[in-house]
Amino acid sequence: MTGSNVRQIVIDIISDIAPDEDVTSLDDNKSLREQLDLDSMDFLDIVMELRKRHKVEVPQEDYPKLATLQSCVSYLSPKFA
Amino acid sequence: MTGIGLTAPNGNNLHEFRSALLECRSGVKHSEIRYMGTQVAGLCDFDEFKYQSKKLRRRGTRAGSISIYCANEAIADSGLNWESVDKSMVGVYLGITEHGNVETENEIFDMHQNNLDWKLWSPHHNPRTVANSPAGEVTLNLNITGPHYTLGSACAGGNVGIIQGVQQLLLDEVDIALVGGVSESPQTFGIFAAFAAQGALAHHQAAELASRPLDKNRNGIAISEGGCIYVLERLSSAKARGAKIYGEIVGWAINSDATDFVNPNPERQVQCMHKAIKRAGLTIHDIDIVNMHATGTGAGDVSESKAVRDAFHGATNTFVNFTKGHIGHCMGAAGSLELAGNLPSFDDGVVHPGMNVTELDPECAIPNLVYNKPHRAGKVNTILNNSFGMLGINSALIVKKYIS
Numbered sequence: 275m276t277g278s279n280v281r282q283i284v285i286d287i288i289s290d291i292a293p294d295e296d297v298t299s300l301d302d303n304k305s306l307r308e309q310l311d312l313d314s315m316d317f318l319d320i321v322m323e324l325r326k327r328h329k330v331e332v333p334q335e336d337y338p339k340l341a342t343l344q345s346c347v348s349y350l351s352p353k354f355a
Numbered sequence: 356m357t358g359i360g361l362t363a364p365n366g367n368n369l370h371e372f373r374s375a376l377l378e379c380r381s382g383v384k385h386s387e388i389r390y391m392g393t394q395v396a397g398l399c400d401f402d403e404f405k406y407q408s409k410k411l412r413r414r415g416t417r418a419g420s421i422s423i424y425c426a427n428e429a430i431a432d433s434g435l436n437w438e439s440v441d442k443s444m445v446g447v448y449l450g451i452t453e454h455g456n457v458e459t460e461n462e463i464f465d466m467h468q469n470n471l472d473w474k475l476w477s478p479h480h481n482p483r484t485v486a487n488s489p490a491g492e493v494t495l496n497l498n499i500t501g502p503h504y505t506l507g508s509a510c511a512g513g514n515v516g517i518i519q520g521v522q523q524l525l526l527d528e529v530d531i532a533l534v535g536g537v538s539e540s541p542q543t544f545g546i547f548a549a550f551a552a553q554g555a556l557a558h559h560q561a562a563e564l565a566s567r568p569l570d571k572n573r574n575g576i577a578i579s580e581g582g583c584i585y586v587l588e589r590l591s592s593a594k595a596r597g598a599k600i601y602g603e604i605v606g607w608a609i610n611s612d613a614t615d616f617v618n619p620n621p622e623r624q625v626q627c628m629h630k631a632i633k634r635a636g637l638t639i640h641d642i643d644i645v646n647m648h649a650t651g652t653g654a655g656d657v658s659e660s661k662a663v664r665d666a667f668h669g670a671t672n673t674f675v676n677f678t679k680g681h682i683g684h685c686m687g688a689a690g691s692l693e694l695a696g697n698l699p700s701f702d703d704g705v706v707h708p709g710m711n712v713t714e715l716d717p718e719c720a721i722p723n724l725v726y727n728k729p730h731r732a733g734k735v736n737t738i739l740n741n742s743f744g745m746l747g748i749n750s751a752l753i754v755k756k757y758i759s
Contacts, residue, residue: 291410291413292410293409293410293413294408294409294410295410311410315414315478315479316410318478319478319479322475322477322478325472325474325475326469326475
């Protein structure tokens with residue numbers, strides 16, 4: 275799976291969790307929380323959806339690796355391989 | 356009572372609701388229920404996003420969403436300048452029949468779709484299912500910092516929430532109380548299955564005819580959702596700000612049958628109504644309308660009909676109606692919604708009819724029963740609203756027309 279596929283998977287999940295947010299012009303290197311109205315519960319939801327939809331597990335100590343879209347792609351891509 | 360916000364299966368504000376009651380428009384329809392297939396249910400179609408973002412709707416519950424809609428509508432209707440209200444002196448007291456079943460059922464279902472992976476259990480489960488959740492969502496939405504909680508009181512919830520608010524106002528705990536009842540019950544299959552197991556689940560080929568309280572051929576309860584929240588304030592404050600006053604709460608009572616888990620006790624129901632009338636300083640002859648709880652079950656309707664006959668024996672000017680033929684049983688919202696449906700009688704003098712009585716059950720015959728067509732009483736000054744629930748909880752609430 276390419277990096278852009280993984281990026282799209284994360285964006286699709288965020289769109290469902292925070293449907294009021296505009297996810298079309300996100301800066302991949304900026305923190306998601308700076309750009310979107312997301313709180314810690316939303317990140318738990320992202321982890322949950324990755325597990326439910328794609329069987330990808332993110333252990334608690336790795337949650338900080340979901341901070342930006344770029345870090346999501348770097349961290350998650352091997353798990354989708 | 357200075358503001359009303361409501362959603363019922365047949366109306367999303369008081370005007371729509373009252374028109375539907377007078378014109379005998381049902382809100383009960385066929386709906387697909389998980390595992391059970393097509394059943395009758397009363398669902399509301401208010402705009403969930405009028406006062407709430409999509410994200411917070413997703414995070415909360417249907418009962419919370421109903422509560423937020425009703426609370427905002429009630430405040431707008433009250434004419435209060437909300438920005439200048441001291442939010443620490445506002446309380447939220449909502450009656451509920453039950454809470455948390457919807458989320459629990461959904462999550463267990465979801466887990467079964469995912470090989471019983473318990474790690475998929477939602478982190479939102481606890482805040483969604485704590486019993487204060489619907490009232491708490493209102494405080495988050497409206498930035499209210501006074502007290503909030505729900506009153507678990509089965510199907511008496513709508514009245515019990517109002518009574519709690521009155522008591523807190525009398526204790527000076529708050530200056531404004533947002534009170535009433537809410538229900539999300541038809542979002543679960545469990546309540547349908549349980550009433551079916553009891554032989555008390557309404558069914559009919561024509562869904563709008565399924566809920567038929569007091570009819571000889573009634574076959575049970577049509578399960579509905581809904582909500583109705585009032586702005587309550589002390590009469591002095593309502594008068595000082597020149598508020599429109601829907602009515603003045605003058606009497607109330609809550610008691611317990613101490614008899615049975617589900618079967619009612621008419622003697623206790625009579626005692627409850629009489630206690631409320633006594634507290635109001637009235638007699639049975641002063642009550643113009645009695646809105647029955649009348650759910651459409653075999654035993655419940657017979658019991659309450661006897662109770663109303665006995666309680667109002669000799670009161671020749673008291674008219675009796677019921678509302679669940681139109682909307683089904685809105686559970687925790689039933690008491691507050693049905694009261695709201697009757698309040699416009701203070702202005703128009705009309706008693707709305709109970710609907711769907713094709714053949715009145717002789718055991719449910721009551722003097723001055725208004726059914727199938729509205730009755731022009733001319734003058735309505737006092738309404739008594741009954742709301743009863745499982746485990747033998749009875750409530751009666753008396754509202755008087757405010758005459759300045």
